[in-house]
Amino acid sequence: MSQIIFNGKLLPASTPVVASNNRGLRYGDGLFETIKFKKNELILLDEHLARLWQGLKLMQFELPRLFTPDYLEAQIHTLLQKNNLKNARVRLNIFRGNGGLYDAENNQPNFTIEAIPLETSTERLNSNGLQCCIYSEARKGKDIFSNLKTNQFLPYLMGALHAKKQKCNDAILLNTEHMICDSTIANVFIITNGIIQTPPLTDGCVAGVMRAFVMDNLKNSHFAIEECSLSVENLLQADEVFLTNSIYNMRWVAGIEDSKYKLSQTQEIFNLLRETNPSVFC
Numbered sequence: 109m110s111q112i113i114f115n116g117k118l119l120p121a122s123t124p125v126v127a128s129n130n131r132g133l134r135y136g137d138g139l140f141e142t143i144k145f146k147k148n149e150l151i152l153l154d155e156h157l158a159r160l161w162q163g164l165k166l167m168q169f170e171l172p173r174l175f176t177p178d179y180l181e182a183q184i185h186t187l188l189q190k191n192n193l194k195n196a197r198v199r200l201n202i203f204r205g206n207g208g209l210y211d212a213e214n215n216q217p218n219f220t221i222e223a224i225p226l227e228t229s230t231e232r233l234n235s236n237g238l239q240c241c242i243y244s245e246a247r248k249g250k251d252i253f254s255n256l257k258t259n260q261f262l263p264y265l266m267g268a269l270h271a272k273k274q275k276c277n278d279a280i281l282l283n284t285e286h287m288i289c290d291s292t293i294a295n296v297f298i299i300t301n302g303i304i305q306t307p308p309l310t311d312g313c314v315a316g317v318m319r320a321f322v323m324d325n326l327k328n329s330h331f332a333i334e335e336c337s338l339s340v341e342n343l344l345q346a347d348e349v350f351l352t353n354s355i356y357n358m359r360w361v362a363g364i365e366d367s368k369y370k371l372s373q374t375q376e377i378f379n380l381l382r383e384t385n386p387s388v389f390c
Contacts, residue, residue, distance in 0.1 A: 111190050113183055113221040118190060125220060131212055132203025136260035139163045139203075144226065144355050145188060145196040146390050152354065153181060155317045156200075163256040164202065170215040180219070187223050196223040197355055203259060230357045231390065233378040237362020237371065238351070240291065242340060243267035243279040248289045248312045255315035267292040278351065280343065280364065283312040288338040294351035294359070295319035298343060299373050305342075308335040318352040321388065325381055331373075343367075350374045357381075357389050 110121040119125070131137040141160050144151040157177040164171065184198055199222045207213045246263040248254065263281055271279035271292065280296060283289045290296055290313040297306045304326065307313050326333045343349065348369045349361035358381070360374045382389035 111187060113187050113219075115218055116183065118187070121222070126203075126218075127206055129206045129208070130203070131205065131207055132201075132218070132259060135209070136258065137167075137204045138201060138259040139167065140199060140201040140257055140259060142257075142354055143184070143198040143200065144230075145184075145193065145198055145223070146226065147387075148194070149387065149390075150181070150184065150198070151388055151390070152317050152321060155320065156354070157181075159257070159315060159317065160200070160202070163258070164217065166252060166256065167258075168215060169202070169204070169217050172216060175217060180221075184221055184223075187221050191223050193223055193225060195226045197226045198223050201259070226355070230355070231382075233371075233375055234359050235371075237360045237369070238277040239275075240278045240280055240349075240361055240364045241271055241274045241276040242282070242343075242365060243270045243292075244282055244286075245270070247282055247284045247286075249284055250310065250312040254312040255309050257314055264292045282340070285311075286340070287311055288340065288343055289313050290316075291351055294353040294356075296338075296343075297322070297350050297352065298338060298346035299348040299350075300342070300346045302332065302373070304331055304333040304377070305336050305338060306333075307338055311337055316352060316354070318354050318357060321385075322352055322358070322377075322381065325385060326377065329380060331377060331380075348372070348374050350377075 111118050112121045114125040126133050141156045143156050202217045202219045205213050205218050246266050248263050267279040267281050278291045280291050281289045288307050295316040309315055344367045351359045358378050360371055361369055
């Protein structure tokens with residue numbers, strides 16, 4: 109039987125772990141990280157935990173002395189070993205405990221860790237490009253919490269439902285100024301006239317670990333890359349579009365609405381990153 113970890117204890121995956129007055133359940137009062145485990149390695153773990161710790165500070169969690177990145181890493185490996193997984197998608201969820209809006213029992217973290225077998229191959233770029241749509245019914249705000257992966261996921265959730273209804277692979281979200289933010293599960297990059305562009309963090313997108321990795325590793329290459337605000341028109345008129353996240357690395361977008369996109373430079377970028385960083389693009 110598959111296991112999870114709740115606050116340091118191994119439990120059957122079907123075990124209920126929160127009460128009805130849990131703040132994570134009531135208000136989405138928490139954060140999460142999704143980490144790829146492949147070839148006996150947690151990919152970009154330090155970067156995931158650095159983002160998580162930044163979020164815990166912003167959300168005013170009070171961390172016990174023994175609640176450290178090393179502790180969580182050990183907990184993750186315990187679960188992976190218990191479930192006998194070689195490749196997995198690890199979801200680490202941290203949330204506050206019980207209480208109402210103004211009377212939390214305490215500000216210490218509760219956590220769950222889940223590990224799901226990962227069969228998706230990311231060693232090659234998808235040749236069957238994604239078909240995406242634009243979701244404009246919910247706009248993402250721009251504030252100090254916008255770049256975090258919080259449990260307050262409503263715009264992304266509704267965007268995913270919209271994509272499913274439209275029979276698309278993913279939906280592109282906008283911010284409150286009608287500019288491109290990110291997709292429901294990834295950061296967005298476009299290529300126009302040979303220049304790679306992605307929305308800046310100030311436009312409200314999640315501070316993606318793979319987004320940062322791609323940008324850092326392309327800065328010293330022959331590719332020109334920049335952060336800039338992108339309109340829907342910029343997106344639809346781009347030559348190429350690709351998405352990045354920690355599980356799939358990069359995915360090529362073949363079309364958004366009525367626009368169609370090429371693959372050539374996206375494939376070159378993927379090949380370069382895989383050649384120079386095989387331990388990450390695995």
